[in-house]
Amino acid sequence: MSCEIDSTTVADRDEQYCSILNRELVCALGCTEPIAVAYAAAIARETLGSEPEHLELECSGNIIKNVKSVTVPNSGGMHGLEAAATLGAVGGNPENALEVLESVDDAARARTAELLADPAFADVSLAENVPNLYIRVKAQADDHTADIIISDHHTNVVWRALDDQKLSGSWDAPECAAAVADTARTQGSSLSLEGIIDFAEHGEITGARAALMRQMELNDAISREGLEHAWGAEVGRTLLASRPDDVADRARARAAAGSDARMSGCAMPVVIVCGSGNQGITTCLPVLEYAEKLGVTGDRLLRALALSDLVAIHVKSYIGELSAFCGAVCAACGAGAAITWMSGGTREQIGATVVNTLGNVGGIVCDGAKSSCAAKISASVDAAILGHSMAMAGKSFHAGEGIVQETIEETIASMGYVGRVGMKPTDVEILNIMIGKTQVDC
Structure with a gap:
């Protein structure tokens, strides 16, 4: 050549x-998929302005697959989407991106365990017809809801809203999924x-x-x-x-x-x-x-x-x-x-x-x-x-x-x-x- x-x-x-x-x-601190979930939840907490009373998680199959069995870093041995999101919402620092859980302390771990003891605190569902990397976190407290979507890349926040009022980003699931697929087909040309x-x-x-x-x-x-x-x-x-x-x-x-x-x-x-x-x-x-x-x-x-x-x-x-x-x-x-x-x-x-x-x-x-x-x-x-x-x-x-x-x-x-x-x-x-x-x- x-x-x-x-x-x-x-x-x-x-x-x-x-x-x-x-x-x-x-x-990045730990496996990037649970960290991305924690990052989304930390942004949701910041947007909400208070600790969530309830979390709703909608994730693509690949996110669910990659979070299910891995240990969430700095969690004291916790596993799973609910643990990653809750720890991010309780003690995560969104300014640290993929090192969002670096500053988590014993108090945050204890509070996370307390919240997770209630099976109704966090709901997880499979999102369909979305990009392979897709995380949506809705955090609710005091009749307010923060809505965060990460797509395509682990720190790519494509939607941020409070009470259905857009703060940043733009999201249309079918269009964005198609765009991601087109990117994957052409990205190698560079x-x-x-x-x-x-x-x-x-x-x-x-x-x-x-x-x-x-x-x-x-x-x-x-x-x-x-x-x-x-x-x-x-x-x-x-x-x-x-x-x-x-x-x-x-x-x-x-x-x-x-x-x-x-x-x-x-x-x-x-x-x-x-x-x-x-x-x-x-x-x-x-x-x-x-x-x-x-x-x-x-x-x-x-x-x-x-x-x-x-x-x-x-x-x-x-x-x-x-x-x-x-x-x-x-x-x-x-x-x-x-x-x-x-x-x-x-x-x-x-x-x-x-x-x-x-x-x-x-x-x-x-x-x-x-x-x-x-x-x-x-x-x-x-x-x-x-x-x-x-x-x-x-x-x-x-x-x-x-x-x-x-x-x-x-x-x-x-x-x-x-x-x-x-x-x-x-x-x-x-x-x-x-x-x-x-x-x-x-």
């Missing part, structure tokens, strides 16, 4: 890519593997340097926490105990350990990618581990991480924010591409790494945020490392084999179509099983 573009275009591209990284690489590699090798990354350094610092810290203490299913600790001297196993363990801690309510912030802390961890930790082995430091390490993040964003952009397609696969594609780049691989080998990864684990399903996410991260990173090894040996999957197409970009788009369209019915059935609507005969 090669590309010749003038200096003006290069400068514009570098600015755009840095802007994408700064938009994506933001801090990135290409060719442009990402050019940016990593020669681009001006100063504009994103602080965000990349923060990603390394925070995500490394939560990974070490996951290895040092018994969080979740201890996937990372189990991996590291079996083969501590193997770089591939260390890369899998470091990534999995961060998820072990995060999914179990660890109150340490992470830097997210594609709206996901697990994906932000997966793009980062394998790169750090291989960089240490390869002696990659300083500016080259930052460029490798930028490459990893941007490849993940590119692959995920065709799928959309939430789906039945496990986003760890997209993040692992980025990590594998960066490992190949740090190892001196050619552009063709970097592309082959991505194709090999997608051709292997492109069908991992997302059945919600929970402790097994760490294992899925491990499996995805393992596939990326295999894809890297194959590519460095001149081996790859070929066009016509499954969904692999003639070019890397066509392959990414095809896998995105599977995740966005093909797996949509799968998403519905996964949710039906999780909420008990479907009983599977044995």
